[in-house]
Amino acid sequence: MKKILMIGTGGTIASEATANGLAPELTSRQLLSHVPGISAICDVDCLQLLSLDSTNITPVHWLKIARCIEDNYNDYDGFVITHGTDTMAYTASGLSYLVQGSPKPIIMTGAQKPIGFDSTDSKVNLLDAFRVASEDMPGVNIVFNGRVILGTRAQKTHSKSFQAFSSINYPYLGVLRDGVLLPYVKQDASEKPAFYRNLNSQVALLKLVPGAGHEVLDFILERNQAIIIESFGVGGLPEAGGFYESVCRWMEKGRTVVLTTQVQNEGSDLTVYQVGQRLKTTLGVLEAYDMTTESAYAKLTWILAQTSDPMEVKKMFYTPVGRDILWPKERAMAENA
Numbered sequence: 206m207k208k209i210l211m212i213g214t215g216g217t218i219a220s221e222a223t224a225n226g227l228a229p230e231l232t233s234r235q236l237l238s239h240v241p242g243i244s245a246i247c248d249v250d251c252l253q254l255l256s257l258d259s260t261n262i263t264p265v266h267w268l269k270i271a272r273c274i275e276d277n278y279n280d281y282d283g284f285v286i287t288h289g290t291d292t293m294a295y296t297a298s299g300l301s302y303l304v305q306g307s308p309k310p311i312i313m314t315g316a317q318k319p320i321g322f323d324s325t326d327s328k329v330n331l332l333d334a335f336r337v338a339s340e341d342m343p344g345v346n347i348v349f350n351g352r353v354i355l356g357t358r359a360q361k362t363h364s365k366s367f368q369a370f371s372s373i374n375y376p377y378l379g380v381l382r383d384g385v386l387l388p389y390v391k392q393d394a395s396e397k398p399a400f401y402r403n404l405n406s407q408v409a410l411l412k413l414v415p416g417a418g419h420e421v422l423d424f425i426l427e428r429n430q431a432i433i434i435e436s437f438g439v440g441g442l443p444e445a446g447g448f449y450e451s452v453c454r455w456m457e458k459g460r461t462v463v464l465t466t467q468v469q470n471e472g473s474d475l476t477v478y479q480v481g482q483r484l485k486t487t488l489g490v491l492e493a494y495d496m497t498t499e500s501a502y503a504k505l506t507w508i509l510a511q512t513s514d515p516m517e518v519k520k521m522f523y524t525p526v527g528r529d530i531l532w533p534k535e536r537a538m539a540e541n542a
Contacts, residue, residue, distance in 0.1 A: 216289030259289025267299035283338035298503035306395030343394035357529035431461035441480030465493035
């Protein structure tokens with residue numbers, strides 16, 4: 206029987222009602238007591254690392270979770286991390302860069318309703334998470350509502366319903382039916398994982414709205430080393446508003462600028478329109494393609510902790526990690542998987 210470490214970080218799954226709304230109160234050991242069937246799947250040890258609403262989770266906490274996995278890696282066959290849903294996709298992406306190539310499963314799960322509620326998805330999600338953690342499903346994945354989602358591809362797409370997460374521009378790795386895992390895609394793994402211990406959170410996100418000017422961009426890049434701009438459609442910047450000149454000026458100062466799209470599916474393509482093409486061909490702005498915003502953000506925090514050289518940043522950003530970015534040939538293969 207596999208030996209799994211359960212790492213508690215708080216979230217809705219561990220919450221109880223208080224006078225000021227739901228707040229994480231339960232420990233990982235208490236959560237486990239609600240689902241006795243897990244003992245038939247694997248042996249479990251519990252570790253309560255954090256007790257936070259996931260709104261309060263930051264890259265500092267990603268590092269703490271990754272270090273916990275590293276410290277315990279040799280003693281367990283897999284890991285289950287309970288986490289709030291609101292920023293779970295960010296944490297899953299962050300862990301995908303901090304713990305690369307893990308041959309052991311690192312499974313994140315949570316719930317839309319607390320485990321003590323009569324109508325809750327907590328118990329099924331926990332059971333499923335331990336089932337997957339006991340199988341040959343390497344790397345960082347989210348298990349939620351009967352689906353296994355690659356850590357770099359998950360995004361929360363429903364705020365209340367049990368089907369909280371979707372896999373963006375990539376197939377589900379598997380599904381669970383009647384307690385049985387049906388695997389579709391197996392994530393890449395190395396013989397041993399590579400652990401990283403540093404992040405640089407001087408990365409910001411700007412969502413464009415019609416009529417926006419460059420002043421917000423200037424304000425952000427005075428205080429950060431990189432910015433992700435969520436543009437419209439396949440990507441580009443308005444010709445009015447001084448954006449092009451502002452981006453040019455800040456890139457000359459060594460800042461990193463990444464263009465992505467506000468559209469959830471199919472990704473960006475800056476070569477399509479004039480408003481995007483010159484950003485890429487003239488300025489060398491980076492493009493997120495089919496990456497999620499969560500993954501692009503987490504990847505930049507990982508990259509900038511290692512280098513500030515623009516050419517190295519570009520090389521690392523476009524080098525796939527955990528299948529976070531697909532080039533055309535790889536994208537076609539994934540769609541046909």
